[in-house]
Amino acid sequence: MTLECIQKHQCFAGEQQFYQHQANTVACKMKFAVYLPPQALAGKSCATVFYLAGLTCTEETFAIKAHAQYWASQLGLILVMPDTSPRGEDVADDANWDLGQGAGFYLNATQQPWAAHFQMEDYVVNELYDLVKKQFALDGDKIGIMGHSMGGHGALTLAFKYPQKFQSVSAFAPICAPTQCPWGEKAFSHYLGDDQTTWQAHDAVELIKAQGKKFDSILVDQGKNDQFYAQLHPEKLQQICDQAGQPLTLRYHDGYDHGYYFIQSFIEDHLKHHAIALYDE
């Protein structure tokens, strides 16, 4: 397996890097971004946060738009930013932006034509996870996961499916109950088929209901001027966390929308949430 560094930029005394590799799980070339804080460049074993992006985004979106490097540099956090789906001319796609390339939903598809490449769950939690553990100076016992929108769904579901792999979790405007919203219903019926019992393993609300408390805290921020609010159902996440005894800090913010101007406004709190959970435990 060859890992090719395609861009490298000094940034807050650390390095913003972009890589490309032939990924077995998704059977195509994948790109991902890594931010290495100065502590990692100096050889210190650092805590790491995976960031899963939303519909239409790429491995570049968070690196460019979230303004996270300032805080990652200060806190000594490595950031790992995968792409949102397999890519390529021979990878299945759809004319709409909420299915296919750019819309992998961080699950393993079982249906055709998707199953050949759309194995993003396996890619993130196994192949990329193992790759970055081996490649970079990260502390394998201190790995968190966060995400936005579709990637918030990914962060919550993968954290609750693999709590032994992720020790902290947070999300911006996550799709909390994809089995109960148009984006999720469309994606899951294509990727997983019509048997809706198979959908539940990819729905944060259903997973928390089944699994109970797994984390000391979850941080979720939600703008009240979010143009996709009807897709997100944060109230269902609050309700199930209350029932399950899973501590949740769900903050609603007047005026903020769904985009990266919202994310950058609260990224400090998210990275501090992960740094406290990962470094102070």
Add this chain to the structure above:
Amino acid sequence: MTLECIQKHQCFAGEQQFYQHQANTVACKMKFAVYLPPQALAGKSCATVFYLAGLTCTEETFAIKAHAQYWASQLGLILVMPDTSPRGEDVADDANWDLGQGAGFYLNATQQPWAAHFQMEDYVVNELYDLVKKQFALDGDKIGIMGHSMGGHGALTLAFKYPQKFQSVSAFAPICAPTQCPWGEKAFSHYLGDDQTTWQAHDAVELIKAQGKKFDSILVDQGKNDQFYAQLHPEKLQQICDQAGQPLTLRYHDGYDHGYYFIQSFIEDHLKHHAIALYDE
């Protein structure tokens, strides 16, 4: 004159806004961005910094990539971000990215086919300047200017041509001596013609030589791994400032390149430079 707000996003308790208007000076529709900090939204008269972007950039580049809003929000600075040239199908252009649309060089062209629209100096220091003074809660006596690369050239030259309009100035990797580098020689010969005496009014080194000290301080940051270093001549800026008695803080940074990962790493210092100059005088 109609000013149309085309995007508005809450950001660090302020607002990132994008506007469009029919601009007389450049005879086309122009876009620009404004960041209003919470202090401005609350009605306080705020100091303002114009940011001039580099070749190929637009009014969106700095707003998305520079990570400036965090500091502008804390410091109470309004940011004004114009596009880098006139735009449109009937606006002259060139096949290369260093001339024509995206490459206005913040001067008033005198040559055909450029003169009809390429009047960016007039646009920035008169039309846009007056427009934002009238439209937003800014303090007309506290206006600074900064820029990057071609925009660093713009910031330095416009500051020294119009010191009554700009009370502070800084630049990232500016083109310090455009009359002595390929980018500048190409642009000036097209926009201003072959009489090189007309070029000097658009060259920071020549302007400082002619005008002497105009500012208490200038802050310039320059990456030592800048891929365009040969175009920039920071050493000529240092030399002329030393000769002219113009205080200059020129910082060279190991490892940093020409892009926005460099800019974001030092934007805090630039906005504090302007805030100190504008608010504390």
